[in-house]
Amino acid sequence: MTNPPASPPPVSAPVSEQKQAYWRATIRLILTLLAVWFVVAYLMGIVFAPALNSVRIGEAPLGFWIAHNGAIYVFIALIAIYATRMRALDRQYGVEE
Amino acid sequence: MSVQVWTYILVAVTFGLYIGIAFATRVKDTRSFYIAGQGIPPLWNGMAIAADWMSAASFLSMTGLIAFMGYDGAVYLMGWTGGYVLLALLLAPFLRRFGKFTVPDFVGDRYGSDALRALAALTAILISFVYVAGQMRGVGVVFSRFLQVDISTGVIIGVFMVFLYASMSGMKGITWTQVTQYVVLILAFLIPSIAISLQQTGNPLPQLGFLNVVGDLDTLQRELGFTAYTAQTRSTLDIFCITMALMVGTAGLPHVITRFYTTPTVRDARTSAIYAICFIALLYTTAPALAVFAKTNLIGSLNDRPYAEAPAWFKTWEATKLLSFTDKNGDGVIQYRPGNALNADKTPNADSANELTIDNDIMVLATPEVANLSPFIIALVAAGGLAAALSTASGLLITVSGAVAHDIYYKLINPNASEAARLLAGRITVGFASIAAGYFGINPPGFVAQVVALAFGLAAASFFPLLVLGIFDKRMNWQGAMAGLLVGLGFTLVYIVNFTPTLGGRGTPDALFLGISTQGIGTLGMLLNVTVALIVSRLTPPPPAATQDLVEGVRYPSGAGAAQIH
Numbered sequence: 084m085t086n087p088p089a090s091p092p093p094v095s096a097p098v099s100e101q102k103q104a105y106w107r108a109t110i111r112l113i114l115t116l117l118a119v120w121f122v123v124a125y126l127m128g129i130v131f132a133p134a135l136n137s138v139r140i141g142e143a144p145l146g147f148w149i150a151h152n153g154a155i156y157v158f159i160a161l162i163a164i165y166a167t168r169m170r171a172l173d174r175q176y177g178v179e180e
Numbered sequence: 181m182s183v184q185v186w187t188y189i190l191v192a193v194t195f196g197l198y199i200g201i202a203f204a205t206r207v208k209d210t211r212s213f214y215i216a217g218q219g220i221p222p223l224w225n226g227m228a229i230a231a232d233w234m235s236a237a238s239f240l241s242m243t244g245l246i247a248f249m250g251y252d253g254a255v256y257l258m259g260w261t262g263g264y265v266l267l268a269l270l271l272a273p274f275l276r277r278f279g280k281f282t283v284p285d286f287v288g289d290r291y292g293s294d295a296l297r298a299l300a301a302l303t304a305i306l307i308s309f310v311y312v313a314g315q316m317r318g319v320g321v322v323f324s325r326f327l328q329v330d331i332s333t334g335v336i337i338g339v340f341m342v343f344l345y346a347s348m349s350g351m352k353g354i355t356w357t358q359v360t361q362y363v364v365l366i367l368a369f370l371i372p373s374i375a376i377s378l379q380q381t382g383n384p385l386p387q388l389g390f391l392n393v394v395g396d397l398d399t400l401q402r403e404l405g406f407t408a409y410t411a412q413t414r415s416t417l418d419i420f421c422i423t424m425a426l427m428v429g430t431a432g433l434p435h436v437i438t439r440f441y442t443t444p445t446v447r448d449a450r451t452s453a454i455y456a457i458c459f460i461a462l463l464y465t466t467a468p469a470l471a472v473f474a475k476t477n478l479i480g481s482l483n484d485r486p487y488a489e490a491p492a493w494f495k496t497w498e499a500t501k502l503l504s505f506t507d508k509n510g511d512g513v514i515q516y517r518p519g520n521a522l523n524a525d526k527t528p529n530a531d532s533a534n535e536l537t538i539d540n541d542i543m544v545l546a547t548p549e550v551a552n553l554s555p556f557i558i559a560l561v562a563a564g565g566l567a568a569a570l571s572t573a574s575g576l577l578i579t580v581s582g583a584v585a586h587d588i589y590y591k592l593i594n595p596n597a598s599e600a601a602r603l604l605a606g607r608i609t610v611g612f613a614s615i616a617a618g619y620f621g622i623n624p625p626g627f628v629a630q631v632v633a634l635a636f637g638l639a640a641a642s643f644f645p646l647l648v649l650g651i652f653d654k655r656m657n658w659q660g661a662m663a664g665l666l667v668g669l670g671f672t673l674v675y676i677v678n679f680t681p682t683l684g685g686r687g688t689p690d691a692l693f694l695g696i697s698t699q700g701i702g703t704l705g706m707l708l709n710v711t712v713a714l715i716v717s718r719l720t721p722p723p724p725a726a727t728q729d730l731v732e733g734v735r736y737p738s739g740a741g742a743a744q745i746h
Contacts, residue, residue, distance in 0.1 A: 098732055106735055110652075113269050124262050128254065129420050133412060141391030147410035150254035151246075151468040152387060155261050155461050162268045162457045166450040169273070173447070178736040180445045 105176035112168055116161045123149065123157045186559030187326040194364055194563050195341060198357045198570070202345035205353040210602050213350030214281040214582050216442040220355050225448070226455025228358035229439045231365065231571035233264070233460055235311065236318025238467075239365060239568035244543030246471035247478075250401075250409040253471065255419060255699075259426025261457070261464050266431035266644075268453035272440040274651045274734045276449040279441070282582040283434040283643070285591075290650040291658040292727055294592055299665065301583040303642050304434040308576040308583075309616065310635040311435075315576070316621025318569040321541055325500050326562040332622045338570065339618035346574045346581075347610040351442060354574045361567035366462055368564020372548040372557050373466050376473045379551060386469035394472050400479055406518050409475070414697075421700030428706050429636035432643030435572075435579040446737035474547045481550055482536065483516040490514065493549040502539035503546075509533075573617065581609040634676050637698070641668035641705030649713055654731045660717025668709025675701045 127135060132146030140148050173179045207213050220228070238260065246253030278286050284304060288297025316335050323334025345353055373386045381389035398408040407413055414422075430436075443449045481491060487505055497503040505514055506521050506528050519532025545565065548558045585605035590597050597605070642665055649656045649664075676698045679687040696704065722728070 102732075102736055109735070116265075116269060120262065120265055124258050124423070125420060128258055129423065130416060132251075133416075136410065141388075142393070142395035143391045144410045147251050147254075147394075148391070150251060151257055152465050154258050155465050158261050158265050159454075159457050159461055161265055163454050165269055166454050169450055170447060173737055178738045180447060180737050 101176055102178065105172060105178055108172050108176070109169070112165065112172070116165055119157065120161055124154050128154050181555060183555040183558045184327065186556050187562050190559050190563040191327070191566065194360075194567065197360055198341065198345055201356045201360060202349040202353040205349045205356055207348075207350045207352050208603070210281070210586070210599060210606065212352045213603055213606055214441075214578065214586065215438070216350075216352040216355050218279075218442055218444055220442040220444075220452075222443060222448045222451035223455050224355065224359050225439065225443055225452040227362040227459055228355045229436065229452060229456035230459035231358040231362035231567070232439055232575040233260075233436055233456070233572075234365065234463060234568055235572035236315050236565065236569035238463065239369065240318050240321065240544050240565050241540050243467045243471045243474065243547075244538075244540035246468055247475040247543055248538075248540065249413075250407070251412050252414050252419060253468065255422045255426060257464060257468060259423045260430055261460060262423070263427035263430035264453075264457055264460065266427060267436065268450070268457065270648055270651070271431065271437060272453055273446050273449050273737070275437055275647070276440050276443060277446050277734045277737060278730075281441070281586050282579070283437050283647070284583055284587040286650065287646055288587070288591065290727065290730060291656075291661050292724065293658040293662070296646075296658060296662060296665070297587060298592060300643070300646070301587040303638065304583045305580055307433065307635045307639055308435060308580045309613075309620070312573050312576045312580075312613070312617040313620035315569040315573040316617050318541075319566060319573075320621055321500075321502070322545070322562050322565045322569075325497070325502075325542075325545060326559070335618050335621040338566070338573070339614050339621070342570055342573045342577060342617075343611060343614035346577045346614075347607045350606070351438075351578055354578060355442065357574065358571045361571040362459060364567040365564040365571070366459070368560045368562075368567070369463050369470075369544075370466060372551070372553055372561060373470045373473075375553055375557065376477075376547065376551045377469065380473050380476065386466050386473070390469035390472045393476060397472055397476050400476065404479070404483070404517055409472070415695050418695055418697055418700055421696045421703040423700075425640045425700050425702035425706075426636055428644045429638075429640040429702055432639045432647060434583075434643065435575040438579060438582070439575070470544070470547065474543050474550070477547065477550045478538070478543075479516060482514050484513060486513050488512065491550070493546060497542055497546055500542075502542045504537045506535050506537070508535055577610050577613050577617070580613040581606045584609045584613075634673075634698075637672045637676055637702030637705060638669060640702030641672040641709050645706055645709040645713060649710065651731065651734060653714070653717075654728050655722055656713065656717050657720055657723040657727075659720040660713040660715075663716040664709040664711075664713025667712045668705045671708055672702055672705030675705075 127146070128150040132150055135146035135149065136144035138145040211217055242256055245256060275283070275286055280286065280289070284297050284300035287300040288294065316338055319338030320331035320334040323329050323337065324331045345357055374384050377386040377389035378384050381392050383389035383392070394410060398410055401407070401409050412419060440449045440452070443452055482494070487507065494503065508528050509515070514535055515533055516536045517532060517534040519534045520529050521532065521534045521537045523529045545561060548561055585602060589605050590602050645664060645668065646661055649661065677683045678685045679692060679698050
């Protein structure tokens, strides 16, 4: 615990320009990642899985493979990108711990 | 040495280890008891999260469920990992920044409402209890098969173990036992999977090996009259809704969120999320491969084989009543076909030619025997199942303890309670919760599966919107949150009860709304909750300035220090 808890800003104090920009960037990042999350899991893994099944990966149908294995690899990437990008944003906008 | 001797040795060694760790890390203050003093490094917290997340259901039941559901098993695979993405992106870092003890703590402070705090605490208790009962059943199943004791004795041993180490060392000790349990359970899952993958496909990586044999399983299933293993059988909309309900439901599970409270900083909370998803993925990407191997092996070694020539393991599992053969056509040969061999009342089902009844829970435990692996590996799987059950049970007990002793007793009933009294209350709650969990493990209600659907549905329709709106919508006030919660919870509850005969429901399957099953209805409950909350909050006054400042505060990591000492 290197940083002492910051004292709360005075009531109704406007949020600094810097912090607003940080929050906008955070929201943008989260929405982008969740869009990928939705496309992979729900569109490729479920809705269009039967169509994708005509493509094969090894002997396995592609749609089935995404739903049983592929989506999970994408989930790992999403969380890793989130943590690294957020660390960079923290630094860029000066809100690091 | 026999399987039984190996099991005794491995169970004794691992249990000794868990108790030893708990004794070495025993605690004397509530901050250590509930959030491990916020000193857990990300790598270790990642392992502990993984062990907490992966329950007896993940370890014992999921592979079996997938093996029988085929493609449709994806609802669990994606549901329980995709929910983790929501948790990591939308909740964990912000709730860590808030930095208190429990999830109801956030709800109570954010909305400035004791009624919501109490409701959140009660929901946390309900969800955790449903879970803990499942863990105890898992312990009972493992003990009854491998050590030939009856299920009740197994459950009592499990309850005593968890009580001992959870009450002694709280969250701090649980962290380190969970780390150990993760290592035990992942080895126990991977070693036999790799051995079977080599045996069946020549490829040591199950994730690659199963790609080459799943086509054969498709063919085999079609020959026996089943649908292809890789084809969807439920409606696409239902699969969509069930996956969403499981994702949103698991993302709001309080016992997992609490684990993120234990890291020193917000950045460490995000980093532990990366480690955790990697550790979880090791099991979750292996399980669908093991399911394919197990199903292929099972059909190969039992179907069309005379009962008299059934392998030795068949008899041992028959003794546990988790596997049974009903010779309907009297030819003495085992026929495995679509449909249930037995009716709900255990009489032979005349509508199906199937003669084999297999409990989902035994697939992981039986597969190493079916594949003729060494007794040591079979015993290791038993120890792994116990580790998965105990690690999740201990996390749940701390959550129940936090909800009762911290949120209800200390925050609502006796705000003047001393530190020592609060710690004692926490320990006593762990005791009572353990006894209750043991009772439900020994006498599982007949509707366990439905209650689990209920727990996920309720978590999806309650906690998740409550927390996400609390962080991302500064304008959200207690009126909106309460209205959304009541509508979302009420709708989900009524729908599930209405379509669950064992809960007294009269709804018939053709009356389901758009064909969405009770497991998936939490998705609609969540959408209703959010919609109502947004509308009501805009028609009522904005929350006080202090609340808006609190929301601002959780958005920026700087200043995330120690949890405030209350």
